Amino acid sequence: MASVPSVQKAWIYSEYGKSGDVLKYEESFPVPELKEDQVLIKVVAASLNPLDFKRMAGVLKHFDTPRPVNLGYDFAGVVVKLGSQVKKFKVGDEVYGDTLERVQEFKQFGSLAEYTATEERLLALKPNNLSFVEAASFPLAIETAYQGLERAELSAGKSVLVLGGAGGVGTMAIQLAKQVFGASRVAATASTAKLELLRSLGADLAIDYTKQNFEELPEKFDVVFDGVGEGEKAVKAVKGGGKVLSIVPPPTPPTIEFYLTATATILEKLKPYLESGKVKPVLDPNSPFSFSKTLEAFSYLETSRATGKVVVHPIP
Structure with missing residues (x-):
């Protein structure tokens, strides 16, 4: 694996408002520093959720972290670095999961970026039959x-x-x-x-x-x-x-x-259904949007007309 850079390309907001007004492309956003129970992932694909634009609009600002914030929760990608306490994964593993355990515990670093970090308990090995785009559509x-x-x-x-x-x-x-x-x-x-x-x-x-x-x-x-x-x-x-x-x-x-408490235990439990095709990904026909078209992806999601999931791929 190539060494991990200290900065990366990412989509961020620094003030609250509509995505078209406040979501910006940043070429030198910091790569998150790992905590001992976290895994650093090179993101291949990420999917959008209504939670993204609600947070960006300030609807959940009493839970929010200091800005600027890198948006995105769901992702699929490749492990590039491990925290000292991580046991389940190794560098090179293809994984999927999300960065958010509970809405009340937002993080500054999300998945609409080249790299993201998340806790080991929120991460699962990607089923071999799923593409990165398909896997990124599932977690939340x-x-x-x-x-x-x-x-x-x-x-x-x-x-x-x-x-x-x-x-x-x-x-x-x-x-x-x-x-x-x-x-x-x-x-x-x-x-x-x-x-x-x-x-x-x-x-x-x-x-x-x-x-x-x-x-x-x-x-x-x-x-x-x-x-x-x-x-x-x-x-x-x-x-x-x-x-x-x-x-x-x-x-x-x-x-x-109901508010989700995210856990990869569910992804692991459902893996046989995903591998057998009994439960299948549902991607919006307009997906995937390229990383440079993330604003268009949000604009589309905000119409409430999307079918299934809107995914961003490839991520540089």
Whole structure:
């Protein structure tokens, strides 16, 4: 491995606002210094999350770190250096994961850069059948879907409604509900053009939210997984005694408000499903965006029209 430089190319913000106004390309941002439990990764691909632009807009500034901040959480790449306490990985390993354990613990260094550092517990070996672009699309979305469905107590034989089924988390929630949790019936919402995608991922019922009000359907569900913030409507779609879980604050009581605690344990647990193709990556047709087009990638994500995940690749 070539020696690691002290500075790198990265996308950063120094003040709060819309991505088009505040996100800047920086050619000499510091490479993060490793803590003893961290791994330094040469980033090959990174994916974007709504959390990125919400943080950049200042919605979460009471949790934020000192600026300038290098954005990005999900990544796939190659290990180039190990902290003194790291045991699971070696230099040259192809890995994927994220830089963020909890929203309340933001870091200054993210994944939209040539190098990123993250804790060993947030990192897993990349499944051999996945490209770096595919692997980078998974971590936060699949971990959020898995932990959320677990928290909502989805189990074999129960029914689930996924609101926002074509989004990054929604596409994972449909597949996990069917393949991993053994749901007897999976319903999901999307716009007209995306209904076939929902069916291909395992949805038994694909609901066109532009033509149907899901909360008025006679059928009710054991679990409603709200990925878009439908509030009172979501509560109307659940059976008595069922659970409604939302990943978009603020929730409408009695909805469970859910925030991910990231862990590579989930990636390791789901590895057989990824390797067998039972759970597959869903990349937006416009992906990947090149590193120089990161602003365009954010502009597109902010339209809320993306399907699955928006990925940035290659990274210099």
